Amino acid sequence: MKFGKIPLDQAAGTILAHSTRLTGRIFKKGHILAPEDIVVLQNSGITGVIAARLESEDILEDEAASRISNAIAGLNIKIGNTFTGRCNLIADADGLINYDKVRLDELNLIDQSITVATLPPYTVVTPRQLIATIKIIPLAVPNNVLNKAEKIAGSVAPIISVSPFQKKRVGLIMSRLPGMKESILDNTLKTVSARVATYGSDITHEIRVSHDQEEVKRAIENMSSLCDILLIFGASAVVDRHDVLPAAVESAGGSVDHFGMPVDPGNLLFIGQRGGLPIVGMPGCARSPKLNGFDWVLWRLLANIEVSPQDIMLMGSGGLLKEINERGQLRQNSNGANEKATGGEAKVIALILAAGSSTRMGA
Template identity: 50%
Template sequence: MRFGETPIDEATGAILAHSWRANGVNFSKGRVLSADDIAKLKAVGVATVVAAKLDEEDIHEDEAAANVAKVLAGGGIEVTAPFTGRCNHFAREAGLAVVDRERIDELNELDESVTVATLPPFARVEPRQMVATVKIIPYAAPRTAVARAIGVAKSANRPLVSVAPFQSMRAGLVQTRLPGTRDKVLDKAVVTTTKRLTSLGSTLNGERRVAHDAKEIAGALAELKAEGCDLFLIAGASAIVDRHDVVPSGIEVAGGKVIHFGMPVDPGNLLLTGEFDGKPVLGLPGCAKSPKYNGFDMVLERLAARLPVGRAEIVRMGSGGLLAEIPSRPQPRDDSDAEGEGPQQAPRVAALVLAAGRSTRMGGPNKLLADAKGEPLVVHAVKAALASQAVEVVVVLGHMEDQVRPAIEKAVPPKSRLRFVTNPDFAEGLSTSVKTGIGALGANIDAAIVQLGDMPGVGAPLLDRLTAAFSPVEGRAICVPTVGGKRGNPVLWARRFFPEMTKLSGDSGAKHLIGEHADLVCEVEMTGEAAITDIDTPEALAAWRERSTA
């Protein structure tokens, strides 16, 4: 890749390295300069720009990131579209991050242009939480570096990054008594254990309180086995101090076996692992009575994720096992967040499909019902939204609602993400549909893509690329697709703009807000002309049909 001062006459197709905002020209860094861009820059006296030009041996940052991210990801992972050389991996459901640390290190050693960052191995994750990110550092990466990175990712018969989802367990709890043991203490242990299990999608199926005696423990285990428990927890009135102590002896009397005693984790050193009836049994350390994160949680989480927890796994928990000195460690059973900050989540983006217009420029018929490659025009927009990573799809109806809605429902099977709302004021212009759609969104939505129902070429990849570009923290709160520098639709809007959007009027939509918030606008260059092609006339529809069948 050639990087540096580039004569303006040689900059067509180059990637602008620094933003240019002066004399009426507003170009963001990373923009691929078109011939029209060059003409605008020359018109204001620009002679050179700092830019990057790719060679044949280079892969553009987005393509490189997508190629690497795809081969890294295993089960339980959703990969976002690339943007600015970055692809993120998010968890599909709650579980543990399974990370091959050695191969991640090996990949990061290959070339400075290709990097991968992940959560620590076996970190607990929630649905939509970020697990890993692939970032290409410069505007392009050497093909050889990308190929080597992919080779490392494929070098073993397992992914580099995956999520092992939590699966329900039916636990049985045995608590022992000694003279002086108070019921209040045992009751509190039941509450704490129940909360631990519930946070993992599991249940406390039964509890027994017996004397601190091996035979009594064995009898309680037999009863819990008969009740269908598939995990057995034993909380002794006195801490286990030897693998031949009362609790491990009780496991053996019941016909089970002790696998390992002790763990290099503090708090949690005195945890015992064993097996009873082919199922895991744990002798709990004293800290298990506390809701604070400890070695018991580390083992319980892996069991819930159906990951092995034998001696080999236990002895490797020492690195990162000093939990007593980490006051900031998250409490998995505490839903509150005192500082209002949490793990990075995938943005919750909704798609608003505007399908309420009267099609006045179409000359009579409702264009949204016109045939477009065998389906009504509006169906293409709805299917694209449902195929995207949007968490919610809202279709705004109005003109000929009694025909538009059935046409969509016939082509699209009922889905939980699809909802219809009616705009009674559709005759007053596009703004009323935007207001209706915004008002129908859930309180947890971070942003909305306002999608026009008459742009059949807009597909899920385009929508996902807008979502990938969205980052209010980095100043990308309005994401606008461009083709050759020309802005188009649909546009993604951060939630902060929703109040202003509900005050719109007329048929102009929210375009003026883009100008008023230019510092928060991110232009997202797209391939093809879908983002600048809408169907307003019979001639436009005929032309689109001809192009799409060519």
Template identity: 45%
Template sequence: MLFGPTPLDEARGAILAHTLRLPDRVLKKGTVLDAAAIEALRAARHGEVIAARLESGDVPEDEAADRMANAMLRPLVARSRAATGRVNLLAETHGLLRVDVALIDRVNALDESLTLATLADFSVVQPKDMLATIKVIPFSVPAAPLQVAEAMLRGAPALTLHPFRPLRVGLVSTELPGMKEAIFENGVEATRVRIEALAGTLLPPERSAHETAAVADALTRLRRAGAELLLILGASAVVDRRDVAPAGILRAGGVIEHFGMPVDPGNLLCLGRVGPVPALVLPGCARSPKVNGFDWVLERLLAGVPVTPKSLMRMGVGGLLKEIDTRPLPRGDAPRSAATTAPRRPRRVAALVLAAGRSRRMAPLNKLMVTDRSGQAMVARVVDNALASRARPVLVVTGHERERVEDALAGRPVLMTHAEDYAEGLSSSLKAGIAALPPDVEGVLVMLGDMPLVSPAMLDRIIAGFDPEEGRAIVQPTFRGKQGNPVLWGREFFGEILSISGDVGARHLTGRHAERLHNVEMADDGVLRDFDTVDTLKGL
């Protein structure tokens, strides 16, 4: 192909490279210049134009795109007509798109004039969705690379569309004593929405105790009801292939094929089968409507694409669906990276600093008023750490020596509330603080006034782990597996906290709601160290 300034005497049949506006018409880019067009150009005092002229062996852009598109056609894949060197390939049904990535790369490497862009492999598509676009960059293509591209695309399917099948899906949802009804209902509804979105049908869910025999019996009943896919949503997250739910699959006569997947969230998915029927133990994040590893597996199964241990292990690239900076170290020390999913509105988490106690084990000293080398009181150090974190607002509960505590915190942007009955114990201070929180707070970090070594970074790691929709409604820091403070509580637990009495906190509620608890491992023991005796204070 010849390209460049072309005298009008040589321009007949040439392809105009750029749009030209003439007094009586517009000649658009791509116009094949005929006698009338050339005469109009002369009248407008143009002596030459920028144009392309085809040579022997050149294939015009629309013909080239048309030929490539025909070579790519497969069942359930349609195409548009060729225009300006482009053809779009379209879906004819709702399904899962498979893309031969290596073949697409080889085609695109043949010649710079030929380009082929597709959706990602394993994309979910609807009828009429664009699957790929072929675009010929210049106005023509050399015949040789085009012929090679056609042969490659005819020889193997670059695109394959797998329609979703109307499978009947059985769900076993296990429960533990004290488990809230809403947790069961939300998990079932999230599962139903996922299945129906992929043309499947959810059979009446089976509800069972979180015990191996009960899970096995429920799976057997679902198989008899015609389930073609079995799902288990455990009241407690599965942590081993020998755990309750996987053991239930084995007891029902099945096998466990693989535990875990390199997709986050979704790591704790367990793949098995009972006879020919696939059986999955779902990760806790499956209770949330947000995309997680279970979605990827469900899409493949309902599209009839085999899911094997090898295919699970190949999901790592792109499997970081959501960066969570509360993962155990050393990843926790790495810089935060942006989430691959759309950013969400930050949750409003308050900090509640309990500073009402009488320091009976350190009498006559008030431990909260003990100063460091700079003269700063311990309670002020704790409050400053809270103010340097993402928690807002910071609310301080006073009681014993109220005026001294308030003086130590003077000038700081904190809210104050007084526990009139602080002498009755820790629960009184805790309830006074919970009752004083603003109504739009979604969670609260309950901080102890004698733990000054809990840094702002630690507080932010705890806050980052808070996500009630994904089952992380209580977040507790740990150091080498030992549970520490402060604990973050979601609003759903405020009512229970307000019912506590005596000289106790809310820690016992974590056992009652174990399925909602998320532990965050810390780099040092600051979350374990409080200072409530003279000896521990010497260590500080």
């Protein structure tokens, strides 16, 4: 593609680089100048335009964007209309955006003319939500560059897809200590039920037992055939792989595959399985409805995405979530009144309200 200022008498068939406004008419960027357009421009006193002239191997921006979009879009994605070298990918289901980051990076590294931007991986998306945009930077792209992009996109499964949430039977085991208020467990059940229902599933079975390895073991055995995902909430935090809850999973014939995650709140989560049934030991912060590391694991399980130890260990980038003040152990100690505030967490030491009109104060 040749680009630059072109004398008007040589500009027929070129692509206009910038919109040109005339009295009563406008030629928009990307318009291919026809002979009759040249006459109109000449009559307006214009002698040259900044434009691009395609060479034999060049593909116009809209066609290029469309080709890449069709190559990378997978299941549960709608491809939008192409305009000015841009094509959007739209979610067509409730679920998680799922993509091959390695191949996406390879595609973006082919050439500066091709760009693909997406939401972060495993973001919860809803139908009609924009999840990715493909933008061709110049007015045209060489066909060999597009061929490279299509080869990467077509090497295995499509690069980008939406993994839809599935309706799951979710079981919940909660342990209690002597003197523990039943209302705590009631509220936990309410919170977990609402969290699961948001994504189309239900807590179908619930058992409450003493915080004892043998009792939790029996509950796991009783629940295993009744649910698709098993959640375990302990009366106290799990502090070791051999603590009560993970030990109960193993004594029930299951396995604990990973304990701990680089996401806070949510550090003290563990995952395991029994006979293919996913088991999640929930961190204490999951008693709150606020976002925490448990959500990141739950979303994937509800979307039929396997969660491996490596998956959890790679969650640290972006894993520092907003603090949950209701949890027992905050990440900043309460004695830090003299510490310099950093980041976005300011300490509020006073709140001054201006009352305004006294009639609003009951006077």
